[in-house]
Amino acid sequence: MSFLPTNRRTLIILLLAGVATGLVNGLVGIGGGTIVIPALVFFLGVAQHQAHGTSLAVILPTSLTSALIYWYHGHLPISLTFIVALTGMVGAYIGARLMNLISPKNLRLLLGLFMIVAGVRMLWPSS
Template sequence: MELSLGLVLVVVLVGFAVGYFSALFGVGGGVIMVPFMVLVVGLTQHTAEGTSLLVIIPTAIIGVSVHLRKGFVSPAKGLLIGAGGVVGALLGASLALRIEEDSLTKTFALFVIVFGARTAFQGWKLRRAAS
């Protein structure tokens, strides 16, 4: 898919939103980026996932540096979790590349739906408990 000026502007705007919410909530942003890159930009699921991981690097560095300056980073715990994350990333990336495109897309969609529903339910419970 050729990137027109309009699509480039949309891609940059979505990138801005992903960076903003990643730093605001401490999330990677792949839940937004991957479907966007598949549905709008025209990338395959495998390429969208790899590209999403690439985007996380600079946004995470900026987000961490801002939080670190304010003292809101636990380096020891972060490094321990990160060590497990490195192993998980190696295994997950290897598995993702062995799964057929269609199956990977459906698995990703199911993951987003299940965790989105879980998050919404927890918010609903918190609101009910507060009232």
């Protein structure tokens, strides 16, 4: 089959990275790119921007699968999702435009700090 990569190592890395991505995506609902992008860049030598584009194409069907299971178990509030999706699309358009104006490097640090604070807050028992 010419479609499959001839290299067995590549195939194994792709499948393992895929399964790990799916497990994380299904369990915590976010962060698939954290696994796919490094796997593509460091293990397979794919260029950063191609890794980013490819990771999105992987996470779409993955998130769809996870979302369907959450929905099946009655955890998906449809109307709230609708609001977030709509405003999120507007925001994504703004964000993509901003990309040419600002460097996201320092924003990335800010987001990292926010994640630590929010993460610690969530480890606390909810009052």
